[in-house]
Amino acid sequence: MKQFSYQAYDKGGKSVSGIIEADTLNLASRQIERMGLQPKQIAPVQMADKPVKSNTNPAAETPKKNFVPSGKTIRLSQTQLVLFTEELSELLESGLQLEQALGAMENRKEFSQIKEVTATLRQSVREGMSFSQSLKKASPSFDELYCSLVGAGEMAGALPKILKRQAEHLTAMEDLRSRVIQSLIYPSFIVFAGLVLMFFFMTFLVPQLTTLFTKTGQNLPLPTLLLIKISSFFKQFWPFIIGLTIAGSGGFIAYIRTVAGKKWWDVVVLKIPLFGRILRAQAIAQIAQTLSTLVGNGLPLMAGLRLVSQTCGNTQLKSNLLKTMEMVGDGQSFSKALTKTGSFPPMVIDSISIGEQTGELALALERIAKRYDKELKRSIEAMTSMIQPVIIVVLSLLVGLVAYSIITGIFQSISGLRVKG
Numbered sequence: 001m002k003q004f005s006y007q008a009y010d011k012g013g014k015s016v017s018g019i020i021e022a023d024t025l026n027l028a029s030r031q032i033e034r035m036g037l038q039p040k041q042i043a044p045v046q047m048a049d050k051p052v053k054s055n056t057n058p059a060a061e062t063p064k065k066n067f068v069p070s071g072k073t074i075r076l077s078q079t080q081l082v083l084f085t086e087e088l089s090e091l092l093e094s095g096l097q098l099e100q101a102l103g104a105m106e107n108r109k110e111f112s113q114i115k116e117v118t119a120t121l122r123q124s125v126r127e128g129m130s131f132s133q134s135l136k137k138a139s140p141s142f143d144e145l146y147c148s149l150v151g152a153g154e155m156a157g158a159l160p161k162i163l164k165r166q167a168e169h170l171t172a173m174e175d176l177r178s179r180v181i182q183s184l185i186y187p188s189f190i191v192f193a194g195l196v197l198m199f200f201f202m203t204f205l206v207p208q209l210t211t212l213f214t215k216t217g218q219n220l221p222l223p224t225l226l227l228i229k230i231s232s233f234f235k236q237f238w239p240f241i242i243g244l245t246i247a248g249s250g251g252f253i254a255y256i257r258t259v260a261g262k263k264w265w266d267v268v269v270l271k272i273p274l275f276g277r278i279l280r281a282q283a284i285a286q287i288a289q290t291l292s293t294l295v296g297n298g299l300p301l302m303a304g305l306r307l308v309s310q311t312c313g314n315t316q317l318k319s320n321l322l323k324t325m326e327m328v329g330d331g332q333s334f335s336k337a338l339t340k341t342g343s344f345p346p347m348v349i350d351s352i353s354i355g356e357q358t359g360e361l362a363l364a365l366e367r368i369a370k371r372y373d374k375e376l377k378r379s380i381e382a383m384t385s386m387i388q389p390v391i392i393v394v395l396s397l398l399v400g401l402v403a404y405s406i407i408t409g410i411f412q413s414i415s416g417l418r419v420k421g
Contacts, residue, residue: 004028004044008037023091023104074113074120076141082170084114089163098159099125117141130154145313152290152307158297165289172376179384187391194395201402206231209406213413224409227402266315274383281376283317284348289369296362302329317343334361347371 006028007017016037022028076084084105091101102122106115117138124134132151135142142150146166153162210228213220220228234241255261270276287308294304302325309321320341327337335353338344348368355364 002028002044006032008032023094023096027087027090074117074139074141076113076117076139078170078174080112080114081141082167082174084117085163085167085170089160089167092160092163098131113139131159145311148307148311149290152294152304152311155303155307156294156297156299158293161293161297162290165286165293169286179380184387187388190392190395194399197399198402201406202231202234206406207235209409213409219412221405221408221412223401223405224412227405227409263315266317270314270316274379274386278376278379278383279314281372281379283312283314284344285369285372285376287312287317287321288348288365288372292362292365292369295365301334301361320344 002023003019003021005017005019020028020031022031087105088101091104092098096104099122102118102125105118106122120138121131121134124137125131129137130151131154132147135147135150149162149166150159153159156162206227210231213224213228256265270280290311291304291308294307295301299307305321305325305328309318309325312318312321320343323341324334324337327340328334333353333356335349335356338349338352351364351368352361355361358364
């Protein structure tokens with residue numbers, strides 16, 4: 001690994017300097033940023049600046065040993081998976097071969113799951129196994145979609161581009177997950193407080209008020225009568241309700257994991273308001289970008305469609321891609337085949353049609369990917385901004401209805417007592 005001297009600013013604005021080891025200037029910059037510093041200047045350390053080791057005692061120098069994998073199943077966190085993908089894509093883009101890039105990552109000084117996974121990968125690659133197959137062997141964190149994309153990149157000779165795109169996709173999904181979690185913290189507190197309040201109303205307050213209402217002998221308003229019926233039912237059958245909810249949730253999850261259930265759910269999920277739009281935009285952006293990379297690197301359209309269909313996680317879109325591939329194989333144009341499947345928006349089809357006419361299909365697909373990446377970001381922002389107000393409004397309505405039912409019942413009872421008096 002190379003040594004780089006740097007000057008940077010810490011969080012307080014104080015200038016600091018030092019020397020770090022990295023394979024490239026980009027990796028050195030990223031390492032400095034992970035230290036919480038803002039790089040000002042980075043430069044490689046010249047060989048003359050390094051202390052010269054004495055060769056008078058060769059036994060004093062310990063030969064460097066390769067890291068030996070433990071053989072255990074290793075899982076990477078989402079952050080580690082993103083870091084691994086980004087670092088490997090940068091090393092490959094810098095001109096290193098796959099085994100050299102894996103060796104550079106294996107020789108990292110810090111011990112982590114990334115180091116051990118990389119050692120397993122390098123060993124498998126040296127034994128002649130393809131990189132995509134090696135990923136499946138190294139860790140279950142590399143799912144089927146990830147391995148299929150890598151396999152497509154290997155076949156097209158575009159592995160660095162595919163990895164870079166995958167790193168961007170994983171980063172976007174991690175950003176979505178963190179933003180959704182952050183946006184749900186306050187609503188979750190409100191939901192918990194609302195559930196506690198509803199439980200108190202239904203199990204303690206409403207039964208006591210029911211006794212009071214019965215003694216007055218007055219006719220109660222319809223909202224109050226409904227509340228009393230619901231409270232009585234909940235108090236009597238709450239264990240059954242909770243058990244049924246758990247069983248129903250478990251049964252639903254088990255069903256959508258079956259072949260038929262997944263096909264049904266993949267169709268339904270694309271129709272869910274806002275959420276379905278996000279999934280569709282994500283799928284189209286990934287399909288377009290991957291196909292653009294494959295076709296742009298000289299892979300025939302038929303082979304590209306076959307590989308892209310393998311990387312598509314939604315069975316509905318995958319089925320339509322396979323139908324498209326069959327129609328293209330029968331001599332139809334790509335845009336007309338997509339039109340017949342009916343799963344892709346007119347804008348996508350129009351752009352592909354123009355790309356076919358101008359002979360710039362890869363460029364047209366890349367433009368589609370960029371457009372849907374922007375749409376994906378807008379949809380995510382819209383969803384995260386709507387979560388809090390929607391939850392608060394729904395809970396406010398529920399609590400308001402319960403409070404209204406109780407208050408109108410009390411007022412009705414008091415009015416009846418005054419009339420009798």
